Amino acid sequence: MKLFSFAFFILSIALTFSFRKTSPSAESTFFTPKEKLSEYGFFRGKIADQLPAEGVVPYQLNTPLFSDYAEKLRFVKLPAGTTVAYNAERVLDFPVGTTIIKTFYYPNDFRNPTAGRRIMETRLLVHEESGWKALEYVWNDDQTDAYLEVAGETKEVSWIHSDGKKRTIQYAMPNLNQCKGCHNQNEKMQPIGPSARQLNGDFEYGEKENQLVHWQKVGLLTGLPTLADVPKAPVWNDPASGTLEARARAWLDINCAHCHRNDGPAKTSGLHLNHDETDATKWGVMKAPVAAGRGSGGRQYSIVPGQPEKSILLYRMESTDPGEMMPELGRKTTHTEGVALVREWIRSLK
Numbered sequence: 001m002k003l004f005s006f007a008f009f010i011l012s013i014a015l016t017f018s019f020r021k022t023s024p025s026a027e028s029t030f031f032t033p034k035e036k037l038s039e040y041g042f043f044r045g046k047i048a049d050q051l052p053a054e055g056v057v058p059y060q061l062n063t064p065l066f067s068d069y070a071e072k073l074r075f076v077k078l079p080a081g082t083t084v085a086y087n088a089e090r091v092l093d094f095p096v097g098t099t100i101i102k103t104f105y106y107p108n109d110f111r112n113p114t115a116g117r118r119i120m121e122t123r124l125l126v127h128e129e130s131g132w133k134a135l136e137y138v139w140n141d142d143q144t145d146a147y148l149e150v151a152g153e154t155k156e157v158s159w160i161h162s163d164g165k166k167r168t169i170q171y172a173m174p175n176l177n178q179c180k181g182c183h184n185q186n187e188k189m190q191p192i193g194p195s196a197r198q199l200n201g202d203f204e205y206g207e208k209e210n211q212l213v214h215w216q217k218v219g220l221l222t223g224l225p226t227l228a229d230v231p232k233a234p235v236w237n238d239p240a241s242g243t244l245e246a247r248a249r250a251w252l253d254i255n256c257a258h259c260h261r262n263d264g265p266a267k268t269s270g271l272h273l274n275h276d277e278t279d280a281t282k283w284g285v286m287k288a289p290v291a292a293g294r295g296s297g298g299r300q301y302s303i304v305p306g307q308p309e310k311s312i313l314l315y316r317m318e319s320t321d322p323g324e325m326m327p328e329l330g331r332k333t334t335h336t337e338g339v340a341l342v343r344e345w346i347r348s349l350k
Contacts, residue, residue: 248345305349
């Protein structure tokens with residue numbers, strides 16, 4: 001315990017200086033990371049219940065990132081008296097002082113929500129004047145709290161899947177450099193998910209209510225137009241929410257486009273998988289890879305219309321080989337249902 005406390009002391013000093021605000025203001029302020037998640041006061045009552053405290057607002061995305069079948073609880077906390085302005089195109093530009101909170105967990109039995117769950121990690125994105133910073137908190141086995149971890153960690157987790165079969169994986173929690181790898185746009189860390197199009201859907205706030213409308217009602221969001229004028233991302237696995245193409249491209253957008261876009265880390269590949277890319281060649285149709293190596297699986301083009309079995313994109317989605325699979329981080333298993341969706345879409349292309 002003494003060794004852990006000393007290590008945390010050294011870590012706190014390092015992180016405090018990395019979180020130092022760079023404002024020229026005469027009065028310097030610092031963000032000091034907490035040792036335990038519970039010390040932030042984000043949740044009321046038993047922390048494992050994940051009941052948001054006053055000022056902490058839960059939300060969900062229409063189509064979320066796949067993370068080895070882990071479920072996620074999402075929350076945002078803005079500084080008192082601040083708001084975020086609506087914009088239709090990008091992730092919302094949250095004010096300095098905002099914390100985005102994301103907790104990853106596995107239901108014990110995906111068929112039975114009342115059978116309990118195991119929480120694995122909680123990730124924080126903290127918006128300082130110098131930019132966004134990531135913090136990783138790993139939950140203890142007793143599920144009583146989560147502790148700051150810089151180097152990442154791997155833990156075994158088992159659950160009963162929706163097909164009734166038991167699954168077990170070595171669940172990997174990222175180190176802080178890996179967080180930067182995904183949340184990188186123009187060499188700056190940025191949130192990935194909470195855009196107007198992803199938030200334009202209902203959430204259970206005591207009763208079902210559109211999230212953007214609720215955010216406006218509680219004073220978080222300004223400038224919201226009529227909902228009919230707000231873009232809406234489809235739900236990837238709900239055919240009623242959008243066309244096959246729209247749902248497949250929504251899946252690719254959230255899972256791949258944080259890198260594969262003109263301002264992302266994979267921009268040099270020329271493969272842009274953001275949902276609003278209109279050039280079919282750029283989103284892969286008959287596009288030869290720049291440098292896929294063995295990651296091509298011997299296939300010639302990213303997407304071959306009508307022929308998913310010849311498409312590199314699908315090969316890399318199916319692979320679990322670290323040298324071939326895409327995305328490179330955040331998963332060790334294949335998202336079978338997501339692969340099936342993209343396969344069906346490629347097969348439908350002419």
